[in-house]
Amino acid sequence: MTPSETYPIERYIMTKNRCYKADRRRTPTGIQVHSVGSKGTTRDRWRRWNVATISKCANAIVDLNGIMQTLDWDVRPWLSGSGSKGNANDWCVGFETCEPSTKNDTPEAAEYLFGCIRYLCTELCRDYGIAPAQIKCHCELHREGVASNHADVNHWWGRTGTSWEKYTMTRLRREVALELGEAYQPTRMEDIVVSTLKKGSKGDAVLILQENLNALGFDCGKPDGKYGSVTVGAVSRFQTKYGLKVDGIAGEQTQAAIAAALKPADTPKEETDTGIVGDALSALLERVSKAERDLNDIRAEIARLQGGTK
Numbered sequence: 001m002t003p004s005e006t007y008p009i010e011r012y013i014m015t016k017n018r019c020y021k022a023d024r025r026r027t028p029t030g031i032q033v034h035s036v037g038s039k040g041t042t043r044d045r046w047r048r049w050n051v052a053t054i055s056k057c058a059n060a061i062v063d064l065n066g067i068m069q070t071l072d073w074d075v076r077p078w079l080s081g082s083g084s085k086g087n088a089n090d091w092c093v094g095f096e097t098c099e100p101s102t103k104n105d106t107p108e109a110a111e112y113l114f115g116c117i118r119y120l121c122t123e124l125c126r127d128y129g130i131a132p133a134q135i136k137c138h139c140e141l142h143r144e145g146v147a148s149n150h151a152d153v154n155h156w157w158g159r160t161g162t163s164w165e166k167y168t169m170t171r172l173r174r175e176v177a178l179e180l181g182e183a184y185q186p187t188r189m190e191d192i193v194v195s196t197l198k199k200g201s202k203g204d205a206v207l208i209l210q211e212n213l214n215a216l217g218f219d220c221g222k223p224d225g226k227y228g229s230v231t232v233g234a235v236s237r238f239q240t241k242y243g244l245k246v247d248g249i250a251g252e253q254t255q256a257a258i259a260a261a262l263k264p265a266d267t268p269k270e271e272t273d274t275g276i277v278g279d280a281l282s283a284l285l286e287r288v289s290k291a292e293r294d295l296n297d298i299r300a301e302i303a304r305l306q307g308g309t310k
């Protein structure tokens with residue numbers, strides 16, 4: 001991966017689309033990654049969204065020719081349907097990805113398409129100060145309750161035996177963080193769904209396991225996504241320390257224990273410490289409102305005296 005790698009961006013702003021007309025602008029704080037759900041389309045098929053009768057619109061469409069920008073980046077798109085806890089469109093800039101056909105699903109094509117996506121996400125993160133951890137795909141957003149129930153992009157990304165095997169959302173977030181020169185926060189074990197990992201396993205889940213173990217001080221060396229004897233050793237040491245059956249295999253129990261062990265340090269403060277932070281915050285807010293009341297009284301008194309001296 002070359003950090004300076006760039007990909008072409010064509011500006012084709014859909015000025016007839018209702019999203020454009022609604023012109024709801026806000027500074028995006030997240031990125032939503034979608035794919036169109038049908039194989040082998042190109043950006044040209046989606047140009048037909050540029051009509052007054054359509055209100056669904058992405059900020060961009062990515063295909064094997066590069067990136068086509070369809071709305072200004074700060075215009076609210078209509079990509080995700082609402083979930084029970086809200087709608088990602090309200091804070092996420094987002095794009096659609098054209099899924100490769102069986103014919104063009106080659107390693108080179110996958111590398112190019114993933115490169116486009118990484119480039120676009122890096123640029124957006126840099127321009128808007130978005131944290132790479134806030135890059136989520138449709139199904140991840142659904143899991144968080146802020147998007148409708150769709151499977152994209154995990155129905156094709158990371159699929160074993162395809163050109164997309166090595167391309168995952170985790171990898172995207174990690175590589176964008178690296179591009180930005182930011183410290184990468186490992187994905188927590190509990191945030192991925194994996195079956196038992198053991199010697200010989202490989203892939204993204206192993207990489208996350210290794211990053212988690214390293215973060216906990218059980219040295220796996222440089223994470224490489226390959227479950228070799230070094231990883232077996234680290235898992236065994238973890239199991240010994242946490243009183244688990246020591247077999248060097250990261251099954252359900254071990255993965256859950258790793259997730260639990262990482263949690264306190266890894267979870268943002270306002271989430272774990274609502275009690276303490278919440279109390280301190282209420283006390284401060286109470287002081288602010290008291291100070292405001294005092295200030296108002298003082299101003300009223302000054303006004304009264306000034307009025308009286310006139």
Ligand SMILES: [Zn+2]
Pocket residue numbers: 033034035079138150152
């Ligand atoms: Zn979607």
